[in-house]
Amino acid sequence: MDALTAAGATAVGCLVGMATGLVPGLHVNTLCAVGLSLAPGMGPTLAVGLCAMAVAHGFASHLPSTYLGAPGEDTLLSAMPAHRMLLAGKGLDAVQVSLDGALAGLVLAVALLLPYKWVLGEPGGLLDALDGLMAWVLATVLVFLLARETRRGLRSFLWAVVVLALAAILGLVAGRIEVAALVPVPASALLPLLSGLFGAPALLETLRSHPEVPPQEPARPPPTAVRRRCRRGIVSGVLAAAMTSVLPGMTSAIAATAARAGASDRAEHDPRPVLATLGAIGLAQVVLAFGVLWLSLRARSGLAAAVQQVWAAEAWTLGAPPVALRWLLVAALGSGVVAHLGVAAMAGPVALWMGRASPRWLSASALAIVVALVALLSGLPGLAIFVTATAVGLVPAATGTSRIHLTGCLLVPVLFYRLGWA
Amino acid sequence: MLPPRPVLASAILLVGGLAWSLGSSPPPVASLADAALWEGQSVTLEGWVSDVRPAADGTRFTLVDGAHSVAVRIAAAGADAIADGPALSTGDRVQASGRLSRWQGQLRLDAEDARDVKTVASASASAGATTLAEVAADPAAWQGRPVVVRGHVEKGRLADGAHSVAVGGGAWPAEGVVQARGLLRWDGHCLCHRFDAREVRPWTP
Numbered sequence: 001m002d003a004l005t006a007a008g009a010t011a012v013g014c015l016v017g018m019a020t021g022l023v024p025g026l027h028v029n030t031l032c033a034v035g036l037s038l039a040p041g042m043g044p045t046l047a048v049g050l051c052a053m054a055v056a057h058g059f060a061s062h063l064p065s066t067y068l069g070a071p072g073e074d075t076l077l078s079a080m081p082a083h084r085m086l087l088a089g090k091g092l093d094a095v096q097v098s099l100d101g102a103l104a105g106l107v108l109a110v111a112l113l114l115p116y117k118w119v120l121g122e123p124g125g126l127l128d129a130l131d132g133l134m135a136w137v138l139a140t141v142l143v144f145l146l147a148r149e150t151r152r153g154l155r156s157f158l159w160a161v162v163v164l165a166l167a168a169i170l171g172l173v174a175g176r177i178e179v180a181a182l183v184p185v186p187a188s189a190l191l192p193l194l195s196g197l198f199g200a201p202a203l204l205e206t207l208r209s210h211p212e213v214p215p216q217e218p219a220r221p222p223p224t225a226v227r228r229r230c231r232r233g234i235v236s237g238v239l240a241a242a243m244t245s246v247l248p249g250m251t252s253a254i255a256a257t258a259a260r261a262g263a264s265d266r267a268e269h270d271p272r273p274v275l276a277t278l279g280a281i282g283l284a285q286v287v288l289a290f291g292v293l294w295l296s297l298r299a300r301s302g303l304a305a306a307v308q309q310v311w312a313a314e315a316w317t318l319g320a321p322p323v324a325l326r327w328l329l330v331a332a333l334g335s336g337v338v339a340h341l342g343v344a345a346m347a348g349p350v351a352l353w354m355g356r357a358s359p360r361w362l363s364a365s366a367l368a369i370v371v372a373l374v375a376l377l378s379g380l381p382g383l384a385i386f387v388t389a390t391a392v393g394l395v396p397a398a399t400g401t402s403r404i405h406l407t408g409c410l411l412v413p414v415l416f417y418r419l420g421w422a
Numbered sequence: 423m424l425p426p427r428p429v430l431a432s433a434i435l436l437v438g439g440l441a442w443s444l445g446s447s448p449p450p451v452a453s454l455a456d457a458a459l460w461e462g463q464s465v466t467l468e469g470w471v472s473d474v475r476p477a478a479d480g481t482r483f484t485l486v487d488g489a490h491s492v493a494v495r496i497a498a499a500g501a502d503a504i505a506d507g508p509a510l511s512t513g514d515r516v517q518a519s520g521r522l523s524r525w526q527g528q529l530r531l532d533a534e535d536a537r538d539v540k541t542v543a544s545a546s547a548s549a550g551a552t553t554l555a556e557v558a559a560d561p562a563a564w565q566g567r568p569v570v571v572r573g574h575v576e577k578g579r580l581a582d583g584a585h586s587v588a589v590g591g592g593a594w595p596a597e598g599v600v601q602a603r604g605l606l607r608w609d610g611h612c613l614c615h616r617f618d619a620r621e622v623r624p625w626t627p
Contacts, residue, residue: 189463394429394433399430
């Protein structure tokens, strides 16, 4: 691959990612599947393009995730940090701190890739050690998630168990349902499952509760103390992403929980450190999943699996990263810088437009797009999974339970697979 | 707040309904050419058995059909049951059911049990007569498929007029006109296709 081809693929991928990131509910795994089916013979050029697209998508997706799905007053306490800031007129601050966290996480993850290799591969040998203990590690994560709820009382703990069990059963069932796209791309039950559990409930909540979104204030730099907590959050986010990138079934929500495990209650009053942590985790996971792919030849993300199909990965055992990995890192950094600037520039006009548009109309449109995507990419069985997952996804909001327990839909099936039960 | 009880009841009802709808529906049958579209799902694939070998974690073989192939693994516990069932041999036409995943970049079907691999036709029964001209025109399409061909063996090649193929394993004579039953396989050493014979007998035109 020559530099010009790589630059062209990065530019195209970046532009596509910035556009697709604005579409609510459109996951980067779906885009990779579409990319593979549209241009199967493009090999490394496609891999670089997909990498740039995934990174830019990660940046742009902070706009819909901040501006859509805000809850009403009665469920404000269970609102996501970005929605809390939106309802306080600080949506632009939320987007900016998320973007800054994402860029810092991306750069830090690239910088840490070599030490990461030393820990996972030679001489650390953590990958081999983890392989034999994977079932125990996953079980420990599940226990950790439930144990956190005991702080909020027995009732919260029991609701958490119910939500986790429902999500787990749904994950096990959905994995056995035959889904087929209406267009010739690989179908996956994950799209309706995750869109239903995590995407649709927030949009339905906006439709139900008529949130009052105030005019948004211009973005201001956070105070020094908050900036310091943001920096700490980014570092802990990247470290948490490094831990969870090795394990199957781990989402960024679990990484965020791990990263915030030691955070003080004082920090919770200002959501910006949480947003910076979340932003850093999302982008760090993109880079670190490549590291795991080249070290273990196992894909731990949809993007890594797509890249593996078009660019044969050879084990990274000694010295500097392999050439293919270096190209992907350069594409990720290039696309990240451009997407950071581009999305930051878009945030102002989007906030102005949001001030004029009705949140209910926006949420209804977003929900219609998600339903259409699910129908197109996973057919009628996918819609059945989506409806069921949406019902399960509404349980945390109705019971005041953390949505993190919905990740049981991935964790438990992977644990069962590791134990040979599924 | 949403009312917790109705929401929970709806969720339980829908999850139960979805689980019940699964019932005992068999996995869909897909061709090896379309296998990639079923990645991550349970599916039945049909093809010719090639490269059967025992491994520490079970029995492994490759399903081939023309230029397409998918590795199949029968888990160690399930593979024990093979002794009780029909043994797999190269060239059998089989249907294998299991979860299709990607392992080190290659598609792999994980069958839980030997009963998930059903023989559609044995290698001897499914061997079709063809000509070397047809095989030589598109060798990739014939790979792994049991065939009966006739030709003249000379200098390590089986020839018929202008068409020839390298001979592989089997009781090949040094020279002579023969009818051979066997399989075409790709040989990475000579970067060519070789014909492995199960049975070679003299033939008189």
